[in-house]
Amino acid sequence: xxxxxxxxxxxxxxxxxxxxxxxxxxxxxxxxxxxxxxxxxxxxxxxxxxxxxxxxxxxxxxxxxxxxxxxxxxxxxxxxxxxxxxxxxxxxxxxxxxxxxxxxxxxxxxxxxxxxxxxxxxxxxxxxxxxxxxxxxxxxxxxxxxxxxxxxxxxxxxxxxxxxxxxxxxxxxxxxxxxxxxxxxxxxxxxxxxxxxxxxxxxxxxxxxxxxxxxxxxxxxxxxxxxxxxxxxxxxxxxxxxxx
Amino acid sequence: xxxxxxxxxxxxxxxxxxxxxxxxxxxxxxxxxxxxxxxxxxxxxxxxxxxxxxxxxxxxxxxxxxxxxxxxxxxxxxxxxxxx
Amino acid sequence: xxxxxxxxxxxxxxxxxxxxxxxxxxxxxxxxxxxxxxxxxxxxxxxxxxxxxxxxxxxxxxxxxxxxxxxxxxxxxxxxxxxxxxxxxxxxxxxxxxxxxxxxxxxxxxxxxxxxxxxxxxxxxxxxxxxxxxxxxxxxxxxxxxxxxxxxxxxxxxxxxxxxxxxxxxxxxxxxxxxxxxxxxxxxxxxxxxxxx
Numbered sequence: 001x002x003x004x005x006x007x008x009x010x011x012x013x014x015x016x017x018x019x020x021x022x023x024x025x026x027x028x029x030x031x032x033x034x035x036x037x038x039x040x041x042x043x044x045x046x047x048x049x050x051x052x053x054x055x056x057x058x059x060x061x062x063x064x065x066x067x068x069x070x071x072x073x074x075x076x077x078x079x080x081x082x083x084x085x086x087x088x089x090x091x092x093x094x095x096x097x098x099x100x101x102x103x104x105x106x107x108x109x110x111x112x113x114x115x116x117x118x119x120x121x122x123x124x125x126x127x128x129x130x131x132x133x134x135x136x137x138x139x140x141x142x143x144x145x146x147x148x149x150x151x152x153x154x155x156x157x158x159x160x161x162x163x164x165x166x167x168x169x170x171x172x173x174x175x176x177x178x179x180x181x182x183x184x185x186x187x188x189x190x191x192x193x194x195x196x197x198x199x200x201x202x203x204x205x206x207x208x209x210x211x212x213x214x215x216x217x218x219x220x221x222x223x224x225x226x227x228x229x230x231x232x233x234x235x236x237x238x239x240x241x242x243x244x
Numbered sequence: 245x246x247x248x249x250x251x252x253x254x255x256x257x258x259x260x261x262x263x264x265x266x267x268x269x270x271x272x273x274x275x276x277x278x279x280x281x282x283x284x285x286x287x288x289x290x291x292x293x294x295x296x297x298x299x300x301x302x303x304x305x306x307x308x309x310x311x312x313x314x315x316x317x318x319x320x321x322x323x324x325x326x327x328x
Numbered sequence: 329x330x331x332x333x334x335x336x337x338x339x340x341x342x343x344x345x346x347x348x349x350x351x352x353x354x355x356x357x358x359x360x361x362x363x364x365x366x367x368x369x370x371x372x373x374x375x376x377x378x379x380x381x382x383x384x385x386x387x388x389x390x391x392x393x394x395x396x397x398x399x400x401x402x403x404x405x406x407x408x409x410x411x412x413x414x415x416x417x418x419x420x421x422x423x424x425x426x427x428x429x430x431x432x433x434x435x436x437x438x439x440x441x442x443x444x445x446x447x448x449x450x451x452x453x454x455x456x457x458x459x460x461x462x463x464x465x466x467x468x469x470x471x472x473x474x475x476x477x478x479x480x481x482x483x484x485x486x487x488x489x490x491x492x493x494x495x496x497x498x499x500x501x502x503x504x505x506x507x508x509x510x511x512x513x514x515x516x517x518x519x520x521x522x523x524x525x
Contacts, residue, residue: 007258011331044255047333054330055338058255081338089335097330102254104264105282216246240248242288290362291407291487291507301363303443308511311524315511 005035009046010098012070014090021160024075024128025087031068031098039064039139040107040132040211040239043100047082057082060132060213060239061101062163064139070098073162075128106211106239108136110143119209119235120148122202124222126192126214127155130162132239133213137170150174150208152200154192154218158182174200192218194225204230213239250284250295256307260316263326273322274302281324344413346403348518351411358410359472366441366492370476375460376495379431387425389476392460395424400459402482404489405518416466419459419480426454433498437505438479441492446505447514448481448488450498457483460493485516485523 012029020026037043046056063071076087090096111118121140123133130153140149151173155161157180167173176196177189187196202208210231212222219240226236250266257265266282277299284295284304292308292315302320309315318324344353376386387395400417436448452458461480462469469475474491481488487507508514513522 006262007254007264042251042254046330047336047338048330049336049338050332053338055336056255058252085336091335094334095331096333099255099258102258102264103251103282104254104267105280106249106251216248238249238283239251240246242246242248287362290360291512292362292510294362296363303363303506306507306510308507308524310511313511313524315525317510319509 005037005101007100007102008033010034010100012096012098014092014094014096015069017090017092020073020162021075023087023160024073024162026062027072027074027086027090029070029072029096029098031070034068034070035101036066037061037064037070037101038104038107038109039135041101041103042106042132043070043098043102045082045086046097046099047085048097055082058102058241060129060135062131062135064135065142073128073131073134106132106213106237108139108211110140110145111147118145118147119207120150120202122208122210123149123151124197124201124210124212124214125151125153125155126212126218126222127160128162129212129214129218129239129241130155131213133211134163134167136211137167141170148202150200150202152176152197154178154214156180176200192222194228197222197225198229201226201229204232208235210236211239212236214241216240216242247285247287247296250280250282250286252286252288253281253284253293253295253307256293256309256314260314265324265326267327269325270304270321271323271325272297272300272302272304273320275300276322278325346413347411348405349521350409350523351405351518352409354410354412357412357473358406358408360406360408361472362444363442365471367471368441368476368492373476373494375425375477375493377425377429377498378495379429379498380433380500385429392420392425392477393462395420397462398459400480400482402480404482404486407485407487407512407516407518407523411518415464417459417461417480418463419461421456422453422458422460423456425460426450429498431498433500435499435502437497437499437503438488438490438493439495439497440490441494444490444492444506446479446488446490447499447502447508448479448484449502449515452481452484452488452515457481461489483517485513485518487512488516 012031015030016028042060074086154176287294295304306317370389405411458481479490
């Protein structure tokens with residue numbers, strides 16, 4: 001039986017904040033009452049202005065497991081209200097309200113000990129959708145789990161890659177660059193295609209469990225292609241995010 | 245406009261239920277499909293949150309928050325199954 | 329218990345006497361969406377009113393416009409706290425539409441392509457208070473804003489101005505529509521702040 005981690009409101013204190021990419025920031029919050037979280041879950045952040053106005057948004061958690069340090073990686077949406085504040089304003093020592101951990105569906109657990117042939121795992125990220133998938137990778141690593149993991153990561157430019165050193169130390173990620181590639185690079189910059197997806201992901205006969213996270217149009221296209229390629233709907237878990 | 249997944253309901257539903265309701269199986273009153281709520285199509289850019297059946301687009305539930313209150317409405321939900 | 333987040337102010341929230349209580353002025357036109365946006369061609373659009381006798385009064389695009397388009401300048405107020413001031417609209421007044429509709433019933437359920445419904449008392453639709461709208465800000469209504477045709481009842485919160493309007497049913501009582509069944513106020517007067525039950 002896995003630990004139950006009921007969601008409640010917590011108060012956390014920012015203990016680290018550093019640039020992650022030109023548009024994103026990694027923020028570590030110490031939450032003394034945090035019950036730990038499964039890899040892939042998310043939380044809600046609530047901000048309150050002096051006149052009582054509140055704004056609340058959901059963010060995936062980049063960390064997993066026990067412990068009271070919660071790591072976020074927040075990409076700035078220029079028209080947004082909460083993300084610009086988190087990327088530019090919030091500082092070490094500031095307090096924030098957090099609600100979580102949330103979402104028991106888009107999570108990865110290490111295989112049960114009696115599962116002798118666990119299904120391989122294919123992670124597919126679009127942009128900042130890499131955050132919960134990175135949490136799964138680190139949980140997999142921390143568990144000393146032997147399950148095969150692969151990651152396909154669609155990202156604008158090399159500079160926009162989240163967790164680059166950590167990812168490169170963990171595995172060989174299959175990158176697709178949509179705006180600008182490293183030099184040299186075998187394929188020109190461009191959006192993910194059905195062919196590129198087929199070439200990079202574990203084939204249906206390997207029966208992978210697939211996690212897809214990214215902006216809605218990305219997830220929509222990828223999930224439809226995966227079904228087209230013969231992956232059962234039940235093997236695909238998706239997490240879409242919007243734009244505010 | 246773009247929809248999200250039922251996962252996105254977790255925060256709002258956690259304020260109402262003692263369990264993670266996104267893991268509940270729901271039966272759509274429109275087409276009869278049974279799916280985990282986390283896989284529903286969720287629209288959050290509205291006057292409330294609207295979750296629709298991924299098969300027939302019927303409205304499974306709505307959540308309206310305001311004035312210190314929350315309204316949960318389940319116009320197209322014929323049953324909700326919770327694993328104990 | 330919430331506390332003030334240091335340095336957070338949110339978006340600018342100005343005050344203007346033309347704004348009802350709790351409203352904020354916006355310059356853009358936010359799009360609220362509870363489902364897939366219906367795509368209806370003017371040639372395929374039609375509008376009908378069903379009364380208690382079962383009589384259907386029906387208009388196509390040209391027939392509706394032939395009732396007489398008016399230019400309207402009005403403020404609109406969305407229950408999600410934004411308002412737009414002095415928007416220009418073009419539409420057919422409901423007075424013209426109801427001229428030949430005989431009904432004893434005092435309430436209307438507006439129906440939209442896509443299944444949305446909202447209830448409005450007939451008295452809030454007549455006497456120059458509401459229109460079948462075809463244009464906003466000098467342009468045909470975009471699908472995301474309810475085009476090709478939406479209801480315009482600007483003295484009530486904007487959810488009453490049903491997008492993708494396709495018809496109305498006369499009702500003997502003020503039965504709640506989609507949002508009214510789910511927590512929102514049965515009437516929705518922004519100056520009375522009739523937001524919720």
